[in-house]
Each structure stands twice: as structure tokens, then as C-alpha cells.
Amino acid sequence: MNAPPKQSALRFALNGLIVVLEWFSSAAIMIMMLLTFADVIGRYLFSQPIFGASEVISALLAATIFAGLGITNARDEHIVVELIDHRFRGISPRAYDVIIQLFSIFAMGLVAFVMAEAALEFYHQNARTFVLEIPTFFITSIVSSLAVISLISQVMGVYLILSGRRGYQSLAD
Numbered sequence: 001m002n003a004p005p006k007q008s009a010l011r012f013a014l015n016g017l018i019v020v021l022e023w024f025s026s027a028a029i030m031i032m033m034l035l036t037f038a039d040v041i042g043r044y045l046f047s048q049p050i051f052g053a054s055e056v057i058s059a060l061l062a063a064t065i066f067a068g069l070g071i072t073n074a075r076d077e078h079i080v081v082e083l084i085d086h087r088f089r090g091i092s093p094r095a096y097d098v099i100i101q102l103f104s105i106f107a108m109g110l111v112a113f114v115m116a117e118a119a120l121e122f123y124h125q126n127a128r129t130f131v132l133e134i135p136t137f138f139i140t141s142i143v144s145s146l147a148v149i150s151l152i153s154q155v156m157g158v159y160l161i162l163s164g165r166r167g168y169q170s171l172a173d
Contacts, residue, residue, distance in 0.1 A: 029060075032057050063142055
């Protein structure tokens with residue numbers, strides 16, 4: 001029996017973070033699916049839709065998107081459209097990769113900052129959703145936290161790549 005290869009602490013943390021985000025996303029999608037199913041059955045068979053189901057589904061969708069963004073950032077598996085980058089990559093591939101990764105970190109940091117700012121603004125306004133009157137701060141702060149986790153996972157992955165080690169490695173690798 002072969003022992004699994006030893007991982008660095010950072011790679012281990014990154015893989016653990018990915019697993020947590022995957023479970024979170026899976027649970028959120030399952031809840032959305034069951035809630036949608038129950039809402040449709042209630043609406044069309046019993047003329048009784050679930051009160052506030054669309055609000056809960058919308059909040060879960062936002063959380064799922066940002067959890068998925070964390071997974072994508074950690075794995076560095078974004079969809080890439082390469083229209084003109086072959087010209088720049090040929091000059092210095094390493095510099096090109098560093099510039100792209102730094103720009104991505106900046107953009108994700110900006111998203112996390114704007115989401116955190118919105119969460120604070122909703123908190124001070126005591127804003128609530130229309131139907132269930134859930135504090136909007138609660139939903140926005142969860143999304144903001146997931147954006148920060150996404151940023152951290154991206155920085156960790158980039159550090160591993162720049163230090164000469166691969167970023168994300170699945171447990172199967």
C-alpha cells in the first residue's frame with residue numbers, strides 16, 4: 001500500500017478550502033433544487049406556492065456563484081478567450097502569467113471590497129428583503145465573505161504556482 005505524497009501546508013489548506021466550498025455549493029444547490037421542486041408541486045397541484053421561495057433561491061444562487069468562484073480561482077480553471085495574448089505570451093511567458101494573475105487578484109479584491117461595502121451599507125440602512133424581510137446585510141455579508149475566501153484561495157494558488165509548485169492538486173493526483 002502506497003502512502004499519499006506529502007503536501008505542503010499551503011497546498012493542504014488550499015485543497016481543504018476547495019473541499020469546503022464544494023460541499024457548501026452542493027448543499028446550496030440541493031436546497032435550491034428541493035425548494036424549487038416543492039414550490040412547483042405546491043403551486044400547480046395544491047395552488048399553494050411556498051411563501052418566499054424565490055427570495056431564498058435567489059440568495060442561495062448568489063452564495064453558490066461566489067463559492068464556485070472560489071473553487072475556480074483556487075484551481076485557476078477559468079474559461080479563457082485567447083484572441084491576442086499569443087503575441088504577448090511569446091515575449092515573456094512567465095511575466096505574462098504573473099501580470100494576468102496579479103490583475104485577477106486585483107479584480108477579485110475589488111469585487112470583495114465592493115461587496116463588503118454594500119453589506120455595511122445595508123446594515124446601517126437596516127435593509128430587508130421584500131417578502132421574508134430577511135436582513136439584506138445577512139445575505140450580502142455571506143456573499144462578501146465568500147468573495148474574500150475566493151480572493152484568499154486565488155492568492156494561495158498563485159503563490160504555489162509562482163513558487164514553482166503547481167497550485168491546486170486534486171486528491172487523485
